[in-house]
Amino acid sequence: MATLKQRKTATILLENKGKMSVSNAMKKAGYPASTAKNPQQLTNSKSWEVLMEEYLPEEKLVQLHKEQLKATRVQFHNDSKIEFPDNDARLRALDYGYKIRGMYPKEQIELSFVAKYKDLTDEELKEIAGVS
Numbered sequence: 001m002a003t004l005k006q007r008k009t010a011t012i013l014l015e016n017k018g019k020m021s022v023s024n025a026m027k028k029a030g031y032p033a034s035t036a037k038n039p040q041q042l043t044n045s046k047s048w049e050v051l052m053e054e055y056l057p058e059e060k061l062v063q064l065h066k067e068q069l070k071a072t073r074v075q076f077h078n079d080s081k082i083e084f085p086d087n088d089a090r091l092r093a094l095d096y097g098y099k100i101r102g103m104y105p106k107e108q109i110e111l112s113f114v115a116k117y118k119d120l121t122d123e124e125l126k127e128i129a130g131v132s
Contacts, residue, residue, distance in 0.1 A: 068089055
């Protein structure tokens with residue numbers, strides 16, 4: 001069962017519509033700063049999972065996500081109404097979906113440019129760059 005502080009944290013997060021970090025919401029809900037520094041202690045707990053299912057049921061999230069992936073904008077031009085895809089909203093919906101599903105790599109992807117030169121010494125890099 002969720003504690004009062006957990007419920008307060010969830011309420012604060014929902015009221016701020018994602019514009020506040022979990023850590024800051026925890027502080028505002030009354031958690032000590034030392035606990036708030038590790039929000040995963042809260043967000044990885046079974047009681048938080050149950051609380052999130054209560055506040056944000058998975059079915060509701062999936063439905064809203066599907067709707068957002070089809071988002072459109074309306075523009076009026078010469079007395080006519082033109083509807084076109086809202087690519088910004090669709091991109092945000094995809095981004096959130098990937099984050100929720102954990103589909104982004106946990107480690108940074110090494111750029112091929114960096115990989116190409118990573119084993120060179122400083123002297124070799126200077127020579128390539130034409131710096132003496």
